[in-house]
Each structure stands twice: as structure tokens, then as C-alpha cells.
Amino acid sequence: MRFVIVTGLSGAGKTGAIRSLEDLGYFCIDNLPPTLIPKFAEVCYQTDGKISKIALVIDIRGREFFDALFESLKHLEEKEYSYEIIFLEAKDEVLVKRYKESRRKHPLAPDGRILKGIELERRKLNEVKYKATHVIDTSALTVRELKEKVDRIFGDEAQLExxxxxxxxxxxxxxxxxxxxxxxxxxxxxxxxxxxxxxxxxxxxxxxxxxxxxxxxxxxxxxxxxxxxxxxxxxxxxxxxxxxxxxxxxxxxxxxxxxxxxxxxxxxxxxxxxxxxxxxxxxxxxxxxxxxxx
Incomplete structure (x- = not known):
């Protein structure tokens, strides 16, 4: 089974990454509370291979739930459930520009400066980035180029051909x-x-x-x-x-x-x-x- 956790900075391309994984046949869930990861993984591993590719988006939108991520990852390791983490990031100026173009509020700075929210998010996610299996900087990537990267990492040869x-x-x-x-x-x-x-x-x-x-x-x-x-x-x-x-x-x-x-x-x-x-x-x-x- 391939169990993938998609995380990273808000605005760095997690939506594009999860859509690419879905196209590759992954069973995808967006914004799953980290406390539910162990139970969900257990259910998937009990399907006898019927569900063999899973991708979860876990990010700062979970607020206080996000702090439970490392405890959940530790539980997966104790159960000897293998997993991969794909961490998406981008430069501050690129993230600010994306937020301004989309006119969305940053989840950690809903009423303040976008840059302050980005800086706070980087600090909160630094340890997660350290544990990541794959780190992708999307600053200079188009949507298509990000898709190609995800395909190369997570797609099998038959799918890519x-x-x-x-x-x-x-x-x-x-x-x-x-x-x-x-x-x-x-x-x-x-x-x-x-x-x-x-x-x-x-x-x-x-x-x-x-x-x-x-x-x-x-x-x-x-x-x-x-x-x-x-x-x-x-x-x-x-x-x-x-x-x-x-x-x-x-x-x-x-x-x-x-x-x-x-x-x-x-x-x-x-x-x-x-x-x-x-x-x-x-x-x-x-x-x-x-x-x-x-």
C-alpha cells in the first residue's frame, strides 16, 4: 500500500497535488483531522489490497487538530504502517502574490497581513518539512509542471505511458x-x-x-x-x-x-x-x- 500525506504552506499548490494524485488513482481526502489518521490507515490496511493508494491533505486549516499530527505519525510507525510525506512550499513573495490574486485570507492571519500569516505558518510547519519524504518548491512551477513532478514521483510506469x-x-x-x-x-x-x-x-x-x-x-x-x-x-x-x-x-x-x-x-x-x-x-x-x- 502507498500511503501519502500531502502538506505544506497554504497557497503552495496542495490542491493541484491532490488532484494529480486523484488522477493517478489515489483515494484522496482533503483536510482530514490528523487525529483520525491512525484509524483511517487501519481501515485501509484491512481491505486486503482493495484500497492500495491513499492520499491525505493535512494542513494548518486543522488549527489545533494539526498539533496531533506527530502523535498520529508515531502511531503509524508503531503499527509498521509505511507512509510518505510530500511537502509543498514557495517563496514568501510568490505566496503573497497568489493570495492577492485569489483575494483569499491566510488561515493564520484572517484579519492581518498575509506575510505575517506565512511567517507563522513556516515556523509551525518546519518540523513537518524536516520529516518530509519529498519537498517541492512550487515558486517557479506552473500547474502543469507541478502535475508532472507528482506524476513522476507517484505514478507507476504503465500509467505514465x-x-x-x-x-x-x-x-x-x-x-x-x-x-x-x-x-x-x-x-x-x-x-x-x-x-x-x-x-x-x-x-x-x-x-x-x-x-x-x-x-x-x-x-x-x-x-x-x-x-x-x-x-x-x-x-x-x-x-x-x-x-x-x-x-x-x-x-x-x-x-x-x-x-x-x-x-x-x-x-x-x-x-x-x-x-x-x-x-x-x-x-x-x-x-x-x-x-x-x-
Whole structure:
């Protein structure tokens, strides 16, 4: 089991760090009172590996509870529970600037100077920093760079190699655009099987419609160009810390052309080793609207 305690100075990036750990599959709890750490650790260790990665944010927001941290850590050591501490810090001027930009009050100086709160917090956390397994100064780091550091420390090799989840989504324009799309493509330039009586009852999942849609040169050119674009974009999205990519492909009703193209793209991406899902949002909408049964 990997048991991680995230702590450090207010404004130094603990929220970004815990989100990165959550993306890596950690079970995360923010602002857990330190007195509860031993009991929580005991429960996790009794799950027989079902919960194998835990991350807790423990910081000065706990006020008087924070003083119990060392007692709780001592209890973990007595039980021979291994743990790691990641301590985040930044220069005073950087923290002051972040607080001024966010217009938030420092927890140790709610009605006073931010700098006084930072100085007091440094003194209180000095012993914790000394015990830390990993110390990260975020003064010059962007959110993406902090994410990369956390990934390198706490991510396993398999996650780091293939951590972008792609969803190929077919839809019908007449039922509205998918609100969560990252990339959206319109295939209404292709001939519509809806107007061919013998094809209308079928969908892009059926061979008859698939053969028809894929028979056009324009379809093959489009699929080739879209594949090239995605192959170029995916590693660049990964570099920017993106975890999920929604590629939406739409036609008029979301039943024929978009389904066929989405299925083809799903197959192509899967064949080149991409972690990919397929969804057909509106494939049955026209059927239900017309009162027909599948």
C-alpha cells in the first residue's frame, strides 16, 4: 500500500497535488483531522489490497487538530504502517502574490497581513518539512509542471505511458451538441443513408450502412486525415497534462453516418494502442421518435 500525506504552506499548490494524485488513482481526502489518521490507515490496511493508494491533505486549516499530527505519525510507525510525506512550499513573495490574486485570507492571519500569516505558518510547519519524504518548491512551477513532478514521483510506469483516455462519441446535430466535447467533427457532407429506403431502418452498426458510408472516397480521405490529426494531437495533449479527450462525430440524426465513422475511428485508435471508449448518444432517437421498435 502507498500511503501519502500531502502538506505544506497554504497557497503552495496542495490542491493541484491532490488532484494529480486523484488522477493517478489515489483515494484522496482533503483536510482530514490528523487525529483520525491512525484509524483511517487501519481501515485501509484491512481491505486486503482493495484500497492500495491513499492520499491525505493535512494542513494548518486543522488549527489545533494539526498539533496531533506527530502523535498520529508515531502511531503509524508503531503499527509498521509505511507512509510518505510530500511537502509543498514557495517563496514568501510568490505566496503573497497568489493570495492577492485569489483575494483569499491566510488561515493564520484572517484579519492581518498575509506575510505575517506565512511567517507563522513556516515556523509551525518546519518540523513537518524536516520529516518530509519529498519537498517541492512550487515558486517557479506552473500547474502543469507541478502535475508532472507528482506524476513522476507517484505514478507507476504503465500509467505514465498510457494515461490519456479517449472517448469517440457519435451524435445527432438535431438533438444538440455534446457539451463535454473537446474536438467536434461534422460528417453531414457525406451522402445520407436515411434517404435510401432499404438502409433507413438500419444504423451504422449494421454492415449494410457501414458498407454504404465507407464506399465513398471522401469518407476514406476524412478518416485518414482525422487519424493523422489525432495521432499528432494526443501526445501534445498529454504534455499539457490532459487526461481525457472527447472526440465527437456528428451527423443529422446520429444514427447512420456518425455511428459508422465513430466505429471506424474507435477501431483504428484501438489498433494503435490508444485507450479508447465508444459511445453512440443518439443512435436510437429517430427510432423512438417514429414509434418503431428495434
Amino acid at each position: 498510457n494515461k490519456l483516455m479517449v472517448t469517440v462519441l457519435s451524435f445527432g446535430f438535431k438533438y444538440g451538441l455534446p457539451v463535454d466535447s473537446d474536438l467536434l467533427f461534422d460528417v453531414r457532407f457525406l451522402p445520407n443513408p436515411f434517404y435510401i429506403p432499404e438502409l433507413k431502418p438500419f444504423s451504422g452498426n449494421d454492415q449494410e450502412v457501414k458498407d454504404y458510408v465507407l464506399s465513398f472516397k471522401e469518407t476514406q480521405v476524412f478518416i485518414d486525415k482525422l487519424t493523422d490529426m489525432l495521432v499528432f494531437l494526443m501526445p501534445n495533449y498529454l504534455k499539457e497534462g490532459k487526461r481525457q479527450l472527447i472526440v465527437s462525430i456528428g451527423c443529422t440524426g446520429g444514427r447512420h453516418r456518425s455511428v459508422t465513422i465513430a466505429n471506424e475511428m474507435h477501431k483504428i485508435l484501438e489498433n494503435i494502442g490508444v485507450k479508447v471508449n465508444i459511445e453512440h448518444r443518439d443512435i436510437n432517437e429517430d427510432v423512438y421518435k417514429s414509434g418503431n421498435k428495434l
